[in-house]
Each structure stands twice: as C-alpha cells, then as structure tokens.
Amino acid sequence: MKTANIVIATSMALAMSGIASAVMAEPVKIGMITTLSTGAGYLGEDVRDGFLLAVAEEGGKLGGAEVEVLVEDDGRKPGNGKQIADKFLKRDKVEIMTGVIFSNITPVVVPLTMKAGVFYVSPNSAPSIFAGKGCNQDYFVASWQNDSLHESAGVYANELGYKNAYILAPNYQAGKDSLAGFKRYFKGKIAGETYTKLGQTDYAAEIAKIRDAKPDMVFHFLPGGMGINFLKQYSQAGLKDTYPLVVSTASMDEKIMGAVKDAAIGVRSTAHWNLAQDNAANKTFVEGFKKTYGRTPTVYASQGYDTAKLIASALKATGGKVLEAKDDFRAALKKADFASVRGEFKLANNNHPINNWLGQVVEKDANGNIVNKIVKVVSPNHKDAYADACPLK
C-alpha cells in the first residue's frame, strides 16, 4: 500500500515537472486551419506564406517568443475543419488558432475554439454571426467583417455616380451576404439580381441578361477562379466598358489580374490594402514576400502577415504567455499595437478592424504591368454594421 502510494506520488511529481518544463521550453503553438487545395488554394497558400514570413523575419519568433505554427488544409470542407480543430485543440494543445478562409468553415471552427478557451485570430473570413450579438472576447479579426468588403463597394459606386446596378453572386451564404452588404450602402436602383452556381464556369446566360437589363454598372462577388471565368467572358462579350464593374477586393486580386491581364483594365474595386501602399511596414512586407517566395503578394498574404503581427504584438506585451495570462493577452490583442501593412490598424468594440476602404482602378503602368491603382479613400473608418449589437466594450 505504502509503496504504491510512493510510486504514484513520484510518478505524479515526475509528470508535473514534465509539464512544467514543457511549458517553459516549448514554443507557443499556433494552429492554422486553412484552404490549400481546390481552386481557391491560392487564398490559403498566401495567408500561410504571409503569416510564416512574419515568423521568419524574427527567426522563428513572434514578438520575441518562440512559436510553432501547425498548418493543415481543410479542402474548403467544414467536416475537415472540425476534425483538424479537434486535433489541434485536444492533442496538440495549441494556444492560438487562426487561418480559416471560407465562411462555411468559420462557424464550425470558432465555437470549438471558444469552448476550449483558446484564442482565435482570423486572417480572412469574418461572418456576421460572430460580429454582432454572437461576438466573443477571445475571437479577433485581422482582416475585415465580411459585409464591409461589399458595403465599401456600394459606397464607391455611389461616389462614381452610378444609379442603376446589376448585381450577381454565387448562391450560398457569403454570396447572399455580399449582395445584402452592397445594397445596404448603394443608393441607386437595382436593375437585376442574379444568383449563380458556386464554382460556375460558363456565364453566357448571365451576361446576356446583363446586356438586356442595360444597367449603369455591374457589381459581383465572384472570388478566385469564378471571377476569372466571368471577367474573361464579360470582356469578350464587349460589355466591360459599356457596363463597368465595381467590385470588392475579393473579386479583383493580383491573381485574377495576372490571369486575365488586359481584360481587367478599368475594373474598379475597394480594398483595405494595396500593393503600392506607401508605408514602411508594407515596403518590408512586399519586398520580403517577393524575395522569399518569388511572387507578388495578394491581399490574402497581407492579411496573413497582419494576423501574425497582431499576435506578435500581444506576445510581446505578455512576454510570450498566452493561456497563463489570458486577460493580459486579450487586452494586448485589443490594443493592436503594431505597424500594419495597411497603415493604421484599430479594432472596434467587437474585435473587428475599423478599416479605411480604398477605391482602386486597374490600370497599365509605365512598365506595361497591370496594377491596381489607388484612386482615393472612399470609406474612412468604416465600422461594420453589427458592432453596435455586440455587448463587448
């Protein structure tokens, strides 16, 4: 009996010391669930690479603390997202989660993360359910609230004097939110509204409808390959200059511009970040990214980088402690004391950024490159529509 007690006591002591030393020596684990496969794989790839660039800049650290970033591909499927989240939270005991690209996966991953008492910092997707009443003190967003992407396009369309818009988006939740977001701020009439299939390749029928409706302009939310398909066909139909496009940055990123080239010229969009934005942090980022990966960063890469920098600022404030000093870490995240590549960065009461939305137009520069040129700030200090419903201060 006695011996047994001693054995248990020693083994417990050993185990305890094991845990203690593990905490001291082991780096902060960050779990990244993102989309690396499917046609949208470049979104997650850029978020990941932007994030890892920030880690590499400090030689494997963020804010002076050793970090270990675990990355897994969700294949754009909520089921995979759940499995990976379970693994990260239970087996790997990550302290910070991040990475989700698509708004069909966020509602699966975020509640699991919150339940485990772990922090989540989003580099991209931010659906409305976690922005208003459903906001959470441990859930942070470094990109934008979904709706504000498209709200800013509505503001830009007003400024450009358009009165009659044809709008289209894929038939799923984020698509419906995008049209709602655009309409919330656009003051003109809606000439027509069309929902397309997710992943649709042929847009001839929609393009014929647009021609028939004779709008002033067209707004669409077709990110990635869908945007490339649409733009190629829209420009071939000769409508790009007759019924100009005003979209959000998700539908006009650097990859889309590269894939359609001249067909993108003249397309207007709104974004919270631009490749050519003139600040020290952005210069370091763009040069570092090009040097490390040999390609031009997209807006997603900038978001991954900002996410890492936001986490770094909090780790620095707490001396590398996350879950042992939750209150301090949370307060430091909320302060968001870091140099963002988009210039100013501040969080609203619901932990979503208050962005300055830029109006841009695609042009050919002096060297013949297709670039997104900043025209002006169209919606400064844009707070999302849900912040007031969030009880957080």
Place this chain on the structure above:
Amino acid sequence: MYLFLEQLLNGIQFGVFLFLIAAGLTLIFGIMGVINLAHGSLFMIGAYAAAVATEWTGSFALGIVIALVVSGIVGMAIEFVIIRRLYDRDHLDQVLATFGLILFANELMTILFGRTPLFLNVPDALNGSVEIFPGVQYPLYRLAIIAMGVLVALILFLIITRTRAGMLIRAGSTNRDMVAVLGVDIALMFTLLFGLGAVFAGFAGAMAGPLISVEVGMGEQQLILAFVVVVIGGIGSVRGALVGALLVGVVDTLGRAFLPDLLKLFMDPASADGIGAGLSSMSIYIVMAAVLIVKPNGLFPVSVARH
C-alpha cells in the same frame, strides 16, 4: 424575343463545349468499358499545355497543336502504365485507380505551376464579336467553339463509320477476344483509342482556356456534367453524346436565364431568385432522371456484349 434566341444560342454553344469533353469520355467509357475519372485531368493538362505553349510561341494555333500532342502522349502513357491493368477488373477498381490519378495530376500541376491560375487569352483573330441579331453582339470565339464542335463530331463520325480503324474499334468493343484471334493487336489499338480520347479532352481544355480559369482542378468541374451527357446520350454513342450535350447545354442555360423570372410571376422576387437559382442547378439532373425513366440505356443505346 432576341434575348430568347441569344440565350438559346448560348445554350447550344455550352452544349457543343460539353460535347467536346464528352466525346472522348464516351469513347473510353463506352467502347473500352473503362470509367475514366481522370478524363478531367486530361482536360486540365490540355489547357495548361495550351497556355504554356501559347506563352512561349506567341501563337494560339501552335498552342492548340502542342496541347493535342501533349495530351495524346500523356493519355497513352496513362493507358500503358495504369489503365491496361484495369480492363478485366470491375468498375470500382477503375474508379479508385482513376480517382487516384486525379489527385496525382492535381498535385503534380501544383508542384510544376503553383496555385496561381495561368494566363490564356483569346487569339487576336478571334477576339471581338459579330452582330447576330439587331443590337446583340455575340463573341466570335464562342462561334468558333460551335464550329470546332461540329468539326469534331464530323471527324469522329467518319472515323467510326467509314474507316477500317473505326470498324476494328467497333468490333473490338463487341468482342475483344475474337478480334484478337483474327490477328489484330488489340492492346495497341486500345492504347491508341485511349490516346484519341485524351486528345479530345486536351482539345476541349485548350479551347476552354480562353473562356475559363486555367487552374488546378478545372477539369473536375466539367467532369460531372460530361458524365451526365454521356449517360443521357447512351454510353458509348458519339451521336448520343452530341444530342445529350446539346440537351444539357440548352436546359442548363435556359434554366439559369429564365427560371427566376418565370417564378417571379407568382412569387416575391427575393425568394424567386433563390429558388430559381436552386432549381436551375437541378434542372439537368431532372432531365437526366426523366430520360432514364423512359429510356434506361440513354437516348441512343449502343448494344455491347460484354462478359
């Protein structure tokens, strides 16, 4: 009225495009008895080859030719290494093996070209549009696709019905062993036939390149529709593939174009848009189910004696 005619033309054009993909699929699926899920990968390889070759040579025509050669060679290599071991296996093994090929091909393309979609534009000669009805401009390139589809249908029809090779293909599909006994190298014939199917897939991919995003996984989006076409038309029937493709193209396009407006007659606009979009995505499957109820072997069943 013009809008309806334009949409009908859009539907026919989409159908012809589907036929370009389905033609190769029905050859391989119907005549050789192999379910080739990797047909979409060959479509992708054709598009990538065309994009890269056009970038290098500056000529879209040359890009197409190179795409045909590349996809043909890749197709024959696949047949030689993998498919030929599957002829005597059941369909499940074929599905597993060719599904593995999809994963392999996608990963290989990601390694070779990255995840950035490639640039491929309409050649200058086919850029622009023509006025088909008063006030309706139609892209020249889409008309070119219709022409190409008709050409492919003709070529296939002539090969299969008028040439010795076509006769052997038909004979080989009905009774492999007998044809082999008569001194025909059936293994070689099937390799060539698979290569031909791959060439058609590659051609479809190359022609699609200027219209759609040239990216990893682009073939899988088309593959399901192509299978629907093949099943509606009757497995193995080129004529059936043509009719099935036109049917699917027209139904899908007209559904997308007019169903929401039709529903608005007796529904509020918001739900009509949503339900209309949902119904039009389903429309081709409803057509497929209806066809299969009336004609379980498709519109133009091919009688094949097998096993």
